[in-house]
Amino acid sequence: MSEDQLYFFYDLFQYLLNGICQGSIYALIALGYTMVYGIIKLINFAHGEFYMIGAFTGYYCIKSGMPLLYAFPIAMLFSGIMAVIVEKLAYKPIRHAGRIPALITALGVSFFFQYFGQMVLGAAPKPFPETYEDYNLLEKFGITEIIFTKTQAIIIVSTVVLMLFLRWLVMSTKVGKAMRATSFNKDASELMGINTDRIISFTFFIGASMAGAAGVLVGIYYNTIDPMMGLIPGLKAFIAAVLGGIGIIPGAVLGGLVLGVVENLVVGFWESTYRDVVSFGILILILLVKPTGLLGTKSKEKV
Amino acid sequence: MDYLAHLTLNCGIFIILAVSLNLINGMAGQFSLGHAGFWAIGAYTGAAFSTFAPLPIPDWMNLLVGCGVGGISASIAGVLIGIPCLRLRGDYLAIATLGFSEIIRLIIINMDVVGGPRGFTNIPKWANLGWVYLWVVITILVISNLMKGTHGRAIISIREDEIAAESLGINTFKYKLLAFVVGSGFAGVAGALFAYSQQFIHPNGFNFLWSVIILLMIILGGLGSITGAVVGAIILTLLPEVLRLMGPTISEWRMVIYSLLLILLMLWRPQGIFGKHEFKIFSLIKRLKT
Numbered sequence A: 001m002s003e004d005q006l007y008f009f010y011d012l013f014q015y016l017l018n019g020i021c022q023g024s025i026y027a028l029i030a031l032g033y034t035m036v037y038g039i040i041k042l043i044n045f046a047h048g049e050f051y052m053i054g055a056f057t058g059y060y061c062i063k064s065g066m067p068l069l070y071a072f073p074i075a076m077l078f079s080g081i082m083a084v085i086v087e088k089l090a091y092k093p094i095r096h097a098g099r100i101p102a103l104i105t106a107l108g109v110s111f112f113f114q115y116f117g118q119m120v121l122g123a124a125p126k127p128f129p130e131t132y133e134d135y136n137l138l139e140k141f142g143i144t145e146i147i148f149t150k151t152q153a154i155i156i157v158s159t160v161v162l163m164l165f166l167r168w169l170v171m172s173t174k175v176g177k178a179m180r181a182t183s184f185n186k187d188a189s190e191l192m193g194i195n196t197d198r199i200i201s202f203t204f205f206i207g208a209s210m211a212g213a214a215g216v217l218v219g220i221y222y223n224t225i226d227p228m229m230g231l232i233p234g235l236k237a238f239i240a241a242v243l244g245g246i247g248i249i250p251g252a253v254l255g256g257l258v259l260g261v262v263e264n265l266v267v268g269f270w271e272s273t274y275r276d277v278v279s280f281g282i283l284i285l286i287l288l289v290k291p292t293g294l295l296g297t298k299s300k301e302k303v
Numbered sequence B: 001m002d003y004l005a006h007l008t009l010n011c012g013i014f015i016i017l018a019v020s021l022n023l024i025n026g027m028a029g030q031f032s033l034g035h036a037g038f039w040a041i042g043a044y045t046g047a048a049f050s051t052f053a054p055l056p057i058p059d060w061m062n063l064l065v066g067c068g069v070g071g072i073s074a075s076i077a078g079v080l081i082g083i084p085c086l087r088l089r090g091d092y093l094a095i096a097t098l099g100f101s102e103i104i105r106l107i108i109i110n111m112d113v114v115g116g117p118r119g120f121t122n123i124p125k126w127a128n129l130g131w132v133y134l135w136v137v138i139t140i141l142v143i144s145n146l147m148k149g150t151h152g153r154a155i156i157s158i159r160e161d162e163i164a165a166e167s168l169g170i171n172t173f174k175y176k177l178l179a180f181v182v183g184s185g186f187a188g189v190a191g192a193l194f195a196y197s198q199q200f201i202h203p204n205g206f207n208f209l210w211s212v213i214i215l216l217m218i219i220l221g222g223l224g225s226i227t228g229a230v231v232g233a234i235i236l237t238l239l240p241e242v243l244r245l246m247g248p249t250i251s252e253w254r255m256v257i258y259s260l261l262l263i264l265l266m267l268w269r270p271q272g273i274f275g276k277h278e279f280k281i282f283s284l285i286k287r288l289k290t
Helices: A004-041 A048-061 A068-097 A098-123 A135-142 A152-172 A174-184 A186-193 A195-223 A231-244 A249-269 A271-287 B002-027 B035-052 B059-085 B090-109 B129-148 B148-159 B162-167 B172-198 B208-221 B228-243 B248-252 B254-268 B281-289
Strands: none
Touching: A004 A048, A004 A152, A004 A174, A004 A195, A004 A231, A004 A249, A004 B172, A048 A068, A048 A098, A048 A195, A048 A231, A068 A098, A068 A195, A068 A249, A068 B254, A098 A231, A098 B090, A098 B254, A135 B090, A152 A174, A152 A195, A152 A249, A174 A186, A174 A195, A195 A231, A231 A249, A231 A271, A231 B090, A249 A271, A249 B129, A271 B059, A271 B090, A271 B281, B002 B035, B002 B129, B002 B148, B002 B172, B002 B208, B002 B281, B035 B059, B035 B090, B059 B090, B059 B129, B059 B172, B129 B148, B129 B172, B129 B228, B148 B162, B148 B172, B148 B228, B162 B172, B208 B228, B228 B248, B228 B254, B248 B254
């Protein structure tokens, strides 16, 4: 193999690695989208904002001298609680009015958090405090051509842990069973004695805390946070959720990883300014070719 | 005086945008979140026409040609986007149109001919108040007459129940596309007028936020009401200026107030000011007489 080819493969491997990191963050946000959509058929436009809230909670926790290990669950908890408050105040009263009013409310909530955040926290980007020394893990094995930092390892490990936790929660607990029942048929599960209102709130809580975790991870990965940070990753995570099949939990993970890898390949081998064009293109392509997503099954609308 | 004229002009442009979006969202019931994309296409093609290929005719004729160019290119984009997208429904359609409008904006940012990220400068000032309001009148007349006829009834039937309309033999796709193309065409005209009055346009001036603000205008006025769209556009164009008069703090919180307004409107009066009804001056006078 010639040297050029070797370097091509180093590059490829590097972009794949970066893509998986980026993709795990998308996947974490997409999980919340997909769970909320699965249960009340609402595209929660404000979901990206819970990710922003998580990042800022983490920022202020670490600034006040807390270690990362404690800041992480606090950020998750706080964004979860915010999501439950939003659900109770804004989404619940409008749930019966149909899907479009709910979508517009979600847009309103999203803008509210963005601009309220700008006014209260300041519009300028903030540097995320460093809590540990970042280094290339592969250097120990004598590899310097590919960079795999400690931060990237933390991102991948915590994403995997959170996803396994979510899978356990949804598949093997009573709450999870109730969530699945509610998303399958809300009225019937109400008749079976499930408090669907509480289950919906709980779904919002779990989804938003996943997004909050993603916010802290992005903070330590890119070292900068700002109140508008939720907009683009929120849309990207939505694309990921649609790509995998909205309402399907493994689909969100798959979609997030695919999107992250594709974006990084575009940045690496084409042009970075086309990154967003390509991801929106993927969204439109999947909506046209298979609107139910990669893992979705077809269903016909009935009168 | 200059300030007031500028405000009135902006009102006119937003009236065209709101009335045309109302045709798509309110009349046909196809939830589009990408109106700013068509606005951008109209603005950029109009501006490109005036800068690169103005015809050797008086300015006012060039203005009309430029508006035509902007409108036609936006409606061609409407056909190209509408044919694939209009198969989707409800929130999926909203997301797909949002995606397309973002793609349009990102492509413009990457096009160096029209200034790219620096914006398009030195556009001739062809438009004035009279021309803008001429187009406002044309837009309202075309759309309200369209709604009065067979086509309009068919479009409304799609909003009410698409499956029922289809079973009555209405070619739903054709009428959805008609509404979409006419709506995006007028958005393009508004874009060209915007370019000729502002003399400077920037791709970020047509971002997702503006799609939402135009949407807010028609929701405030009442989805499906032309008079509602006009009133909504006027209120939301004047509101930031009124807030500015109330002091710098309130003006800074403008966007927070907008978003709260949107949420509260959905909670208290989801049908907007007018609902689906039109405000008719003659029937009001008749009612007052009796």
